[in-house]
Amino acid sequence: MAERRPGKARARDHRPAGRWLPAHANPYRSERVTTLRWQGVALEGLWTRFATLGWRSAIVGPHGSGKTTLLEALLADAPHRGLRARMVRLAGAPRHPCARAMASALAADPTIVVGIDGGERLSLAGRTLLAAATRRARGVLVTRHSGGWLPTLVATATSPQLLAALVAELAPEDAGRLASGLPDLWRRHQGNLRACLGELYDHAAGRDSAYFVSGLAADI
């Protein structure tokens, strides 16, 4: 773990001294981050591939790589294709989601596309229940950290360039100042954009984010 060097970091930090930013003004606050748009492959091609895969497939990727963002983008696009969409979020749910709750959430509608966010939480029994509950649904899209259960629709990945684009969208006034530190930030969080943006939140809030500030200092 890197040693913190508060003196040096502060000397090279461009934040105005004594600045205090309340949470509701922080450009990286969660309600802004969760409304970031999907910036990867075009949805049109994904719908075509989804149909080719038999309308049952998975969005696969590591933490913070945009799986949920893509799933939400596809479900939001579904009505434009004459489909209805339902989202089931398993994050934070019990390990074995109740069959009855799941069945009631997934109406037996042949025009419905069901998005399951957090599919890695499903046990083998849970997957069987899911298959039964969604038997008549048009499509089932599951986000997972690894493949192997359903065919992979797309594997999500990030890059320092994508992080820079998101920072430019969330805080255009910061983008230039932070640019040199972003590749290191991305590497330290192993490409997890949610974690990167979390650290940027702390940095903007003036909550000492020693690593990021040190990363900036190294580039100056």
Place this chain on the structure above:
Amino acid sequence: MSELALTPADGRSWWLPCSTLWGVARWRLDVDPDAIELRLIWITSGKGTRDVEVVHRIRLDQPGPAGDREFTFDLPEGPYSFAGTLVSLQWALEMVVEPGEDSSRLDLVVSPTPVEVRLAPVDG
């Protein structure tokens, strides 16, 4: 072009907990809505999951495309409006037109003091 306006009494934006907030809602719409809902809400903002609480609501069915209506809301003891670096809590009045996406929001401070409680870091 639609116009929605929420005007609290005397234009006040600061209200004491447990007091009665009152004012006037006014609307001029291009369409005849099914309903207009006035809401007193608080909402959190920050690094974590957002919480929203609708504390009171007044529903106006078939309000017509234009009109005004006085409203009152009894404010609860809390939570107070506050702002910290990790999370802030803000009170607001909302006017939402149904169906559609027209809405208006007016931020308020609900606190014993005229400004939100500030959870600022303490040096040393």
